[in-house]
Amino acid sequence: MANARPRRSILFMPASNARALEKAKSLPADGLIFDLEDAVAPTAKAEARMQAAAAVASGDYGGRDLVVRINGLDTDWWRDDLKAVVPNHPFAILIPKVESPDAIHRVEEEITWHAANPDMEIWAMIETPKGFLNAGEIAGASDRLTTWIVGANDLVKDLRAKHTRDRLPVITALGLALLHARANGLTILDSVYGNFSDEEGFAFECGQAKEMGFDGKTLIHPAQVDVANRIFAPSEEELTLARRMLAAFEEAKAEGKGVAVLDGRMVEELHLEEARRMVAMAEAIAG
Incomplete structure (x- = not known):
């Protein structure tokens, strides 16, 4: 069944860091996101783009889902990102800060221009107030759109809220995203947990996300993989x-x-x- 594809642990990797990309080959994460956006300095964008394309084409990552997060559509970089990586057929393209169906349509048009594999998926980050409020419209934007990643950290910032253990300040938004994802047959992944040295806090948040109905967790450090795999797997x-x-x-x-x-x-x-x-x-x- 389609929804049985494991997405317990999806690890962000800065595509500019060749050492991290090499290490990722042996990690037990269900998927890897080669990041061209937040984790990459402007002066390293071109190098990151080439390394992400090479990683996707290498065949060295086993059966993991290989996803590339492009730069925002409000930058001058995103089209060059797609031009570099789409011909090498990543599993999916991840669009940051999606706030309307237009972002999905623009990326879909661009990857079609670059002869994307018909099975190539589009993933979207829902991480701003406008994105959460427009979630229903975004969900039906394209047949290629299969997966959402919520960005609770950006949302907390935009709301001028506080980071709390129970995430009550953003729980309404998380629930809204879950409702729209499930209503439209989408996979939905929880936000990253920034303090990778806090294993107890991370485990608590994974448990909360599983109870809410999330399919898995996005990660920022290899040390988080085993915990996410254990908690999101059926006991x-x-x-x-x-x-x-x-x-x-x-x-x-x-x-x-x-x-x-x-x-x-x-x-x-x-x-x-x-x-x-x-x-x-x-x-x-x-x-």
């Missing part, structure tokens, strides 16, 4: 329950029943969708 307890639910329902169906009873609780078709997704996700991770 043994969850998998055991999911398999028991599926077995109970199959047994009930064989008896001509439309519902099953497991541990005193009703099991209906609506419960099975998540059970099937969880089992498929575990199999995809194991593979």
Whole structure:
């Protein structure tokens, strides 16, 4: 099933840092984002562009999703970014600070011009007040658009809010993004956690994001990969329950029943969708 593709850990890597790109080949992250935007100084943009293109074409990163975050559409760099990387067929192009469908349309037109692979995806960062408020319009902008990354840190800044452990100042925006993502069949990934030395705080935020319904977490440091992989993967307890639910329902169906009873609780078709997704996700991770 499409939604079973693991996206537990998606790591941002500055494309200007050749050493980091080399190290990323051995990291157990589900995906890598070669960053041409925030992590790259203006004087290093050209070098980063070439290194990202080479990394995408190398075939040295196994089955990981390789994504390139281009520079903002309000800069002079984004078209050169696409010209350099699209011919090498990255898995997806990530657009920063998307605030309207127009950004999706402009990038789609440009990558089509550069003969993008028909399966190349567009990912979008929703990280400004306007982006969150226009999330419904953005979600349906293109068939290539498959994934959102929320940017809570930028949102906190724009709102003049405070960073808190429970993220209450931005919880409404996160929930709104989740609603629109799910309504439109999109994958949605949680924001980065800036203090990579705070493993306990990072684990707490991963757990909160999983409880809310996020598919995974974006990361800024390799030290965060194992924690994200562990928390966003189905636990043994969850998998055991999911398999028991599926077995109970199959047994009930064989008896001509439309519902099953497991541990005193009703099991209906609506419960099975998540059970099937969880089992498929575990199999995809194991593979």
